[in-house]
Amino acid sequence: MDYMEIVFALKAILASNDATEFAIVERHSHPADLAAALAKLTTADQCRLLGMASPAVRAQVFGYLSAKQQGALTAQFDRTRLAELLLHMHADERADLYNQLPEPQRDAALPALAQVEREDIRRLASYPEKTVGAVMTSDYATLPPDLTAREAIEELRRIAPDTETIYQSYVIDASRRLMGTVSLRELIVAAPHARVGDLMTPDPVSVPANAPREDAVRLIAKYDLLALPVINGGDMMVGIVTYDDAMDIEQAETDIDFRKVGAVSELGKGLKEASITLLYRKRVFWLVLLVFGNLFSGAGIAYFEDTILAYVALVFFLPLLVDSGGNAGSQSATLMVRALATGDVVIKDWAGMLGRELVVAGLLGATMALAVSGLGLWRGGPEIALVVALSMQLVVIVGSVIGMSLPFLLSRLKLDPATASAPLITSIADGTGVLIYFAIATAVLGLPGVD
Amino acid sequence: MDYMEIVFALKAILASNDATEFAIVERHSHPADLAAALAKLTTADQCRLLGMASPAVRAQVFGYLSAKQQGALTAQFDRTRLAELLLHMHADERADLYNQLPEPQRDAALPALAQVEREDIRRLASYPEKTVGAVMTSDYATLPPDLTAREAIEELRRIAPDTETIYQSYVIDASRRLMGTVSLRELIVAAPHARVGDLMTPDPVSVPANAPREDAVRLIAKYDLLALPVINGGDMMVGIVTYDDAMDIEQAETDIDFRKVGAVSELGKGLKEASITLLYRKRVFWLVLLVFGNLFSGAGIAYFEDTILAYVALVFFLPLLVDSGGNAGSQSATLMVRALATGDVVIKDWAGMLGRELVVAGLLGATMALAVSGLGLWRGGPEIALVVALSMQLVVIVGSVIGMSLPFLLSRLKLDPATASAPLITSIADGTGVLIYFAIATAVLGLPGVD
Structure with a gap:
């Protein structure tokens, strides 16, 4: 039976209250589908239906439910029912469930289990989160x-x-x-x-x-x-x-890395299950932090205010140049974060990777310098073209090297390389890009520059 | 034996040319480690050592080598050796290898195989890349x-x-x-x-x-x-x-998604194996494309040149505001790309997700508006503070909605949602941010604005 058929069948069983019907559904459905279908019902209905299930299937289905649904259900279970459930679950899922139970329920359920199961649960539940011990099973x-x-x-x-x-x-x-x-x-x-x-x-x-x-x-x-x-x-x-x-x-783990690369802290659950306040909390940290990172770009611009006033056309190229550095850096960082995560690259490869990165970034920068120099020529003449081309070449190289090196540095400091998110690299590369651009402009155009 | 021990043992065997020694290494090593150790040697040495291996182990080790190494080795094999290898490999790995062989080698090797293997290879090799048929096995x-x-x-x-x-x-x-x-x-x-x-x-x-x-x-x-x-x-x-x-x-698949999110086109291999020209080609497309995307930001700035000249302090806040929109958008896009890839979210969830995104982005924008209004007050007085706070609120909401919706739109158009990379979202949000910022500034400050 597929998922939609099961949902219909379960609703019919709730209406007729016919436990023999449930046995048929149970035999023809995969526990994963049964769990998905149950998730569509109220906790009370889930409780009634699981009451009709055989103990083994009940435990299997339970293992496929989300932690939140498990919590809502076990809150309804008395100690006998809870102990029976724990007894039939896989050792690893059982320990996870035990870790989530409120203290009184733990104390109520444990004595109903045999000594060997009690010790097994305590042992498995004792390993810190995200270690091998916390995910292993003793069966x-x-x-x-x-x-x-x-x-x-x-x-x-x-x-x-x-x-x-x-x-x-x-x-x-x-x-x-x-x-x-x-x-x-x-x-x-x-x-x-x-x-x-x-x-x-x-x-x-x-x-x-x-x-x-x-x-x-x-x-x-x-x-x-x-x-x-x-x-x-x-x-x-x-x-x-x-x-x-x-x-x-x-x-x-990939979910976590993906989110970090997008500058979202660890959610610990699916996007759909995440509440609005959780999403807010996990995103605001990086956003606010990056605002202060961007102050450097702003300060850089303020520093070159006279240059800007003398040659306001320079501002036209500002987003284009600084973003290119950020984009090249994001590319390098994302490639590196993933390669470090899969073990394709390790810390000692840094020097070799840096050499390659310099060549690739040099070529990329040259291509893009060529592309924007035409634009510079059109909007501001040969001098602007030179400023823009030189800046682009340098900005792309610097951005790429930052993007490539930061994940290594974080990894070296025993921090998660995925913290080198695209937004973080963009902010750093932006600040550097502003300085490079206006410094080159001031020099080439012979502008008043800085007092 | 671990990897380093195997490398040493293989070098000793090459020196002594003792095939009985190889049999011992073979028995005490996992084929995956043996393949990793072989990869450190020259193709000629690999050939000599594989010649000492039993046909079954040779085929197993071969299955763990990279496509490039397989190609270098099979180029050295005569038809008997190649046919024997194909015979002992798993059906799926065999079909992959067959697909890579140059035409003359295929024609040479096939007749040496039995009818049933020939048909099996042809059938498995006929499925298009990235379909289930291309990765299945017939064993x-x-x-x-x-x-x-x-x-x-x-x-x-x-x-x-x-x-x-x-x-x-x-x-x-x-x-x-x-x-x-x-x-x-x-x-x-x-x-x-x-x-x-x-x-x-x-x-x-x-x-x-x-x-x-x-x-x-x-x-x-x-x-x-x-x-x-x-x-x-x-x-x-x-x-x-x-x-x-x-x-x-x-x-x-995750490698591909990760790279796309970082605006790098599909590499088709590990980062370390990728050549400089491949990396250049896979990165330059998006970088150049995004340069032209950034022209909109530049054009937006040029359009408000008078506003800037009248109030050059506004430029200080430019990177900060536009980047915040891009950052918020990158967060939303990355969350959505991954959720769509894992099936956590499907296209019809768009409306519900949009509602939530508006609330979350509204809260994030308000927080950040508060953070930067103090900064505005300090650098430019109450009017600048108002402009900056209003712009921040709007920029974050608009950036988030773009970042959240683009992956859905791409998915709807049967394109890969991962194309909505952080750099792409940043570029789009930047252009929008420039317009929002200067439009609000012109209105609030009663500046000359646009002719």
Whole structure:
């Protein structure tokens, strides 16, 4: 059933109050679609419908709801219902939900869970946000090295219902140290009596639990992994990050980078869900800061007031020249921010990149100087043409070098390179552009210049 | 072995010419790392080392090399070697490589392959770039519905060596119509005599082969799929897109969007691999175009030349005001471009988003008007303060609305919304800002204005 069919079906079920109908919808819909359809209904209706769902499906659907919707629903749940939900959710989603619950609900729900689940929730919920630990799950399959392939498959069959993936198993020793990985594919293809320890791939790629979550994404993408094992400080295996969570993290991280490049601070949610006050708060900081950045341009202009009064035609070229520097700088900065984010470029590449940037910017500047010199000739004669062409050449080179270097500098200072947003680069390049332009004009035109 | 260890080991092997050493490196390295290490060597050395690799590993490593490196290597291969390579590569990577080969090499290699591989290569290579068909693979597992679970597992074991994933199988009828999907997990957990037709999930999500490749990524991410089935116009199954390819596509598409937002045309490769002339060509178009866009700002200034001469202090606020409009517009545009790319927002949301944008921009404008009115008071007295504050309020609202609406408009016209780059929005908002500012100044200050 597709999304619209589900919405209609759910409305019909609410009208008829027929739980058997819900079982049919449940069987023919993907939990992601069911969650999207539920999101269209009131919290009360969501509550009634989820009450008809089987515990497993309820937990799955719950995992696809937004944090806000989850909060509204759990506020309606009593402790038994909440504990049952927590029990059936994936370990990572469960820990996320637990982190969001208000204190009284946490205290109410926890005692209803078994010791092992309680400890698991507390452990997963304890990792700081945006670390690998905060996104990993503890539902993974481990195998001892001395099992045979046949026994291993039997063991995987047994634990399949409670395990996020059985396609990748982790071979650990008695102290939970990660020895290797073995895939279900390898187990199935192998001779039934082959030992897991001989079948496994030794020294697998892993990631520390306290590493930033992007590290997990990068490793999963690089090695085409289904899941990446996570180890703690003592080299013990503590969880896995699955490829589907990696895709979600990748999208969230790209959202953040995109917004930063547009000079919007981190929203933490989708654009549609963001409230007006949140949008205001996340945008006003940079806008006001950049106003004060632009004061330098204004001050530069004020400094050259006499030049302007003597030759007001110069102002015609002002936006064109300073914007070109800003535009060239924005191009360089955006290319660099993304390349640093994907690991295509690292800090030590700076010098090499700078050399290339100088050549590219020199060529770009020359092209644009040529384009505007004709314009200068037409509007103000050969002297203006010379001023405008020289300024353009210099402004584009300086803008590009600033745009290219700032992300490196930020990265070097352990700050996020994406802070080098197009508006920030534009403001810096504008201020520099004003100075370059009027300085060249004063020199070439032999104007009174500065007192 | 990690990357640096592999580089050292490969250099030692080249010195000793010991192929048995290579077998050890091969067994202890991930093909991705082996490819990265090889990329540090000359093409001749790469050729020698790949000659020592087993055919399967050689094909795997080859799949991780860049298109440029693949081209340099295959130019050295004779037809037997090339045919062997094509035979061992994954179907999708093979078709990509085939598409890149020069005509004579294609003609030389094809006859050495079996009929079925030849047809497969031709079929996959025939889909237009950036469609689902161009990224799908034909190495997938199909099962007839009347097999038992035990027989199905036996069949998967048999085809495992030639199949990209055996974890998801596709149940098809006699005319290759997709009936459902069944996972290896479901097969393993099921009773051995259960029929595949009863175990399968019917009506699975699928994507047409001629759809844009982003559609496949979106579906895989939404439904957390390992692989997505691809169907042709006649509803027949023709391939799958795997999650790891989806991650690569997602990254490539985000690269493109990022660059467009920075006003850089599509590079088609990593920043480090891009040549100086490519970078020049991809950047110069927008830079020159935007110069002419800025002529409007210049013309606006020229139009109000008398106003400027009468009140040169106004020029101090010019960069500050016009840039604020551009910055607010860049913020809105970047938010909207990304939201449209991820599907968070769709075209019909425009009116609702516009209403919200007006409120947010109104608040932002008011804040910034307040901030600059003090500045106006200090530099020029109450009248200038009024002009500056009014202009700021209006400039920010107009800039935001332009920035927010342009991506929608482009999307509506079936153009890429990411073309609404920060520099483009800045240029448009600048021109508008100049007009707003001087028009308000002329009116409030009762200046001579325009003849």
